[in-house]
Amino acid sequence: MPSDRYAEVALEEKQRLFDEVKADPRYKTYLYGCYECGICVAACPSARFYDFSPRKIAQTLAREDVELFYEQLNDDVWNCSQCFSCNRCPRQNSPGGLITIMREVAVKNGLRTTKEALAGYTRIIYKIMTTGTQVSPDMLQEDAFPDWGPQVKAVSQNLDVWRRALPPETLHTTGLSWQVEERTMHELYAIWKMTGTLDMIGELDEGLHDIMEEIMDDALEESGLPTE
Amino acid sequence: MEPIDIPVAGTKVQTSRVFERDPETVRDEDLREAIWELGREGEWIVQPVPEPYYLAPTKFGRQKKIPLEHTWHHKSCGQCGHIPGYSTSIFWLNRLLGFDYFDPRDQTSCTAWNYYASATSNQAAQAAVAMRNFSAAYETGYYPLIHCGTSFGHYKEVRHELVHDAKLRRQVRAIIEKLGRPFVMPEEIVHYSEWMYAVRKQLSERVQFDLSKITATVHPACHYYKLQSGDAIYDPEIYGGQRTAAVTAVVQELGAQVADYSTWYDCCGFGFRHILVQRDFTRSFATLRKIEVMKQEANPDVVLTHDTGCVTSLDKSQFAAQAHGRNVGVPVMSESQFAALAVGAHPFRVCQLHWHAVDYRPLLHKMGIDVERAWAEFEADVEKIKHGEMEYLTWEHVL
Numbered sequence: 354m355p356s357d358r359y360a361e362v363a364l365e366e367k368q369r370l371f372d373e374v375k376a377d378p379r380y381k382t383y384l385y386g387c388y389e390c391g392i393c394v395a396a397c398p399s400a401r402f403y404d405f406s407p408r409k410i411a412q413t414l415a416r417e418d419v420e421l422f423y424e425q426l427n428d429d430v431w432n433c434s435q436c437f438s439c440n441r442c443p444r445q446n447s448p449g450g451l452i453t454i455m456r457e458v459a460v461k462n463g464l465r466t467t468k469e470a471l472a473g474y475t476r477i478i479y480k481i482m483t484t485g486t487q488v489s490p491d492m493l494q495e496d497a498f499p500d501w502g503p504q505v506k507a508v509s510q511n512l513d514v515w516r517r518a519l520p521p522e523t524l525h526t527t528g529l530s531w532q533v534e535e536r537t538m539h540e541l542y543a544i545w546k547m548t549g550t551l552d553m554i555g556e557l558d559e560g561l562h563d564i565m566e567e568i569m570d571d572a573l574e575e576s577g578l579p580t581e
Numbered sequence: 582m583e584p585i586d587i588p589v590a591g592t593k594v595q596t597s598r599v600f601e602r603d604p605e606t607v608r609d610e611d612l613r614e615a616i617w618e619l620g621r622e623g624e625w626i627v628q629p630v631p632e633p634y635y636l637a638p639t640k641f642g643r644q645k646k647i648p649l650e651h652t653w654h655h656k657s658c659g660q661c662g663h664i665p666g667y668s669t670s671i672f673w674l675n676r677l678l679g680f681d682y683f684d685p686r687d688q689t690s691c692t693a694w695n696y697y698a699s700a701t702s703n704q705a706a707q708a709a710v711a712m713r714n715f716s717a718a719y720e721t722g723y724y725p726l727i728h729c730g731t732s733f734g735h736y737k738e739v740r741h742e743l744v745h746d747a748k749l750r751r752q753v754r755a756i757i758e759k760l761g762r763p764f765v766m767p768e769e770i771v772h773y774s775e776w777m778y779a780v781r782k783q784l785s786e787r788v789q790f791d792l793s794k795i796t797a798t799v800h801p802a803c804h805y806y807k808l809q810s811g812d813a814i815y816d817p818e819i820y821g822g823q824r825t826a827a828v829t830a831v832v833q834e835l836g837a838q839v840a841d842y843s844t845w846y847d848c849c850g851f852g853f854r855h856i857l858v859q860r861d862f863t864r865s866f867a868t869l870r871k872i873e874v875m876k877q878e879a880n881p882d883v884v885l886t887h888d889t890g891c892v893t894s895l896d897k898s899q900f901a902a903q904a905h906g907r908n909v910g911v912p913v914m915s916e917s918q919f920a921a922l923a924v925g926a927h928p929f930r931v932c933q934l935h936w937h938a939v940d941y942r943p944l945l946h947k948m949g950i951d952v953e954r955a956w957a958e959f960e961a962d963v964e965k966i967k968h969g970e971m972e973y974l975t976w977e978h979v980l
Contacts, residue, residue, distance in 0.1 A: 378704070378746055382608060386600045398848045398866050417598065434855060434862075435697035436803040436848035437734075440810070445607060456700030473858040474699050481658075482701075485689035488662035500860060502900030504938045508663070517966050518959070518974045519665050519933065521672055523656070523684050525973055530661035534686045540713055540760050541689050547756050548706035557701060579759045 358424050367423040373458045374414075374422075374451075383450035387411040393439035393448050405432040407439040407448030414451055430455045431470040463556030475561050478554065482545055483568055485538045486530035490516060539576040542569040546580040608741065609811035611643055615744050616766055624750060626765045628719050635779035638822075640806075640815045646769050647779040648726065650680035653718035654773075657729035658690040659889030660915075666933025667892065667914075668728055670921040671773050673931045676980055677924065678783055683723040688714055693735035694890075698853035704742065708753045711739045716762040725767055726776055730888030733772040734808030740770060741809060772805060774827040774887035775814050777916055781834040787924040790949045792837040797919070798881040798911075799828045799839055800871065800895065802888030803848050828887050828916045835923045840879035844870050850898070851890035867898035872909045882944050884913040896938050912941040922948065929959035930979045 359367075374380065393407040394400045400407065410429065413421045430452045439448040459467040471478075481487035495506040508515065512527050523531040545551045546569060555562040573580050620627035630646040637645045652675070660667040675682045692710050696702045718725040727733040743750045743766070754764045777784075806813040806825045816826035819833075829839050850866030852859070872895060875881055884895055896913040903909055918932045928934050928950060934941045935956075945952045962978070965971040 378749065379742065381601055382741075382745075384600065396846065398850055398852070398870070399862075401870070402862050402865065415598075415600070431854065434848055434850070434852035436851070437807045438803060438846070438848055440608075440807045447608070453697070453700065457703060460700045470854075471699050471701075474854065477695065477857065478699060478701050481690060481692055481695045486658045486662070487690050487692070487695055488658040490662055490665075493663055498897070500864065500901040501897040502938050504900075504936075508936060511963070514963050514966050515935070516665075517972070518930070518962055519669060520930070520974050520976045520979050521665075521669055521684055522973070523686055524661055524665050524668070530658040530690070531656050531688075532686050533689060537687045537689060537717070540762075541710065543760060544706055544709045544713065544756060547759070548703060548709060550702050550706040553701055553703065 357420075359420075359427065362423060364419065367419045370426060370458055370462060371417070371419045371422050373462075374454050377454045377457075379450060379454060383447040383454070384411065384414055385444050385446055387415050387446060388444050390443060393442050393446070396438035396441055398434050398436060398438065399432045403432040405429055407433070407452075410448045410451055411442075411446050426455050426459055427464060427466040430459065431467075460557055461553055468557060471557060475558055479561060479565065482541075482551070482554070482565055483538070484529055485533045485541045488530055489526075489528050490530075491527045536576070539572050539578055542573055543578040543580060545569065546573070608809060609641070611641070611811060612740060612744050613643075613768070616740075616768065619744065620766070625754070626719065626763055628715070628724065628765050628767045630768050630771075631724050637775060637778055637814050638816055639812045640810055643812070645771075645775070645812050645814070647771055647775050648724045649776070649779060650675070650682060651723050652680070652682045652726040652776070653721055653723035654682060654684050655688060655691075655714060655718070655725050655727045655729075655732060656684075657732065657889045658694065659893060660728055664889060664892050664915075664933075664936055666918055666931065666936060667889065670915065670917040670926065670932055671728065673921055673926055673979065674780070674784070674917065674924075676976065677787070678780060683721055685717065685721065687717040691729065691732035691735055693731050694853055696735075697731070698857075704749060705752050705756070707735070708739045708743055708749060709756045711736050712743075712753055712757050712764060712766075713760065713762065715767055716757060716765045718767070719763060719765040724771075726771055726773055728773050730772065730802035730805040731890065733770060734804035736770050737809035737812075740766065769812070772827070772887070774805065774831075774916065777831045777887075777920065778814050778827055781831045784831070784920050784924055785834045785836065788835055789925045790923060792835055792923060792948065795837040795883070795944070795948060796840050796879065796881045797832050797837050797883050797885050798842055798875045798879050799832065799845070800849060800884060800886040800891050801825050801828065801845065802886055802891050805887060828885055831916050831920060832885060835920060837923075840881055842875045842878040844874045847871060849886070849891040849894040851894040853890075856890070856894060863894050864898040864901055867894045868902040868907060868909050871895060872899060872902070872911060873907060876908045876911065881911055882947055883919065884911050885916045885919055886913070887916060899939050910939060912937065912939045912944050914941070922950065927958070927979055928952065928955050930962065930974060935959070
């Protein structure tokens, strides 16, 4: 039965997004059809906890069912764990790879469901795109990780001194995973600008985009690195 | 006997869609010759694996070159951010063996976590970040050794795309050249656990404790062997070559027991976005599908793995499950930390176990390590740092 969950969205729009996914250069190496054997589902962690099936994703794309594709683009893809356990497919499909492309298209097109799914993510995006490392010790705060136990509190209370009690010089940091040279960060900014990655953020979170653009433009102007 | 005419015509194709499959571009192909060929054609510089190297068997039998020294350590955001003893142990083992290595500041995260979790990147950006890091390594003369399982798997995805997609390759090369850097592809992409595999015998000669009563379970990291799986290490002597030998071979060589469990193939539950914003999923999967199964089937003293996300998921998820009286409570660490402990590293100055959530002290006691004395020594270091008597703990303090 065709999906009617997003009946208000025109078929042409669904087709446009499907075509965008299909046009990705990686698509042909991720989809070779589907035996419907279910091995990918058996291996999938998300299939155990959500109404989620990598087999259905592969099937939908193989059948080119754009209605169901659009539903999955909105309601399913963010449940994937991106572990690629589904790569054990005997047909050599990669449902996880297909989902990676679908997520990227969903971000580029600023889907409402994508904005909702990534609402808690702006801090991580900001961190990686501005510093070049995406996990920093000072993120370990007990209010953010109450279910990780009292050790998180011990880390946050002793953070500065425990970081200095590490032998590698590159790790004497609290705001970065390791010390990154300024020039290195600036080169990363140039990459984000030249590849259109910063523009993608504009679809997701305009405020975040503007903050990052200002930081990057100022730094790049000083560095003399190219932006296009 | 007369041939039988079997009346089977087969199923007629009901669609005009074609699924093209080019055997030359399947995901697990051996890319070595293509990489060198592109180097000869001037598409990129190929950085050869430095000598001396170790030849390790891979999934489909080819021998992979694993550099022993002159390695450029591509650090991991998670390891260095909240499991710092992971990377510190790798560096310490290099120093113990007298190997020359380089710990760079001219390195970014691979950004694959960001990509897998939020997709706020694209193919060209991912490839450009990888190639910028590779060029940074090349310019130092050291060879990249990738600490993170996800970076390792993702860089191999990128390598596959760059080999097969000339348009992408040219686009990324133009970006790297605009940055004023050489466009370089390493001959092999090597994970630190492959280096551990390569030096396992040298380490076993230095073991300081009887580990024969220690039982470990191994969680092989998904992105180490499920992404671009063809050049992951598979040793015929380990599980008959049917599972990756990374981690397991090292632990056995050190003299500890490795116990099997039925959910070895399962993911740890990290999930990228889930560990941060849907942690109930991560916690449930890590404890119900992994730790509890290990406890029930193998009752290990320690869980060993070779990726940041796996240590995080399996270690941090146990506190809440323990509060519910679940059958959990096993320390989790990398094999680099375990091996370092086995050959005499300080559990806190080097292995930094105080950053881990599950109680590791029973394991250390069983190994024969004086935990209380070691903690007192570390606390004395911390007091010196607090009072300005010592700015940092340095390598001189720990070797």
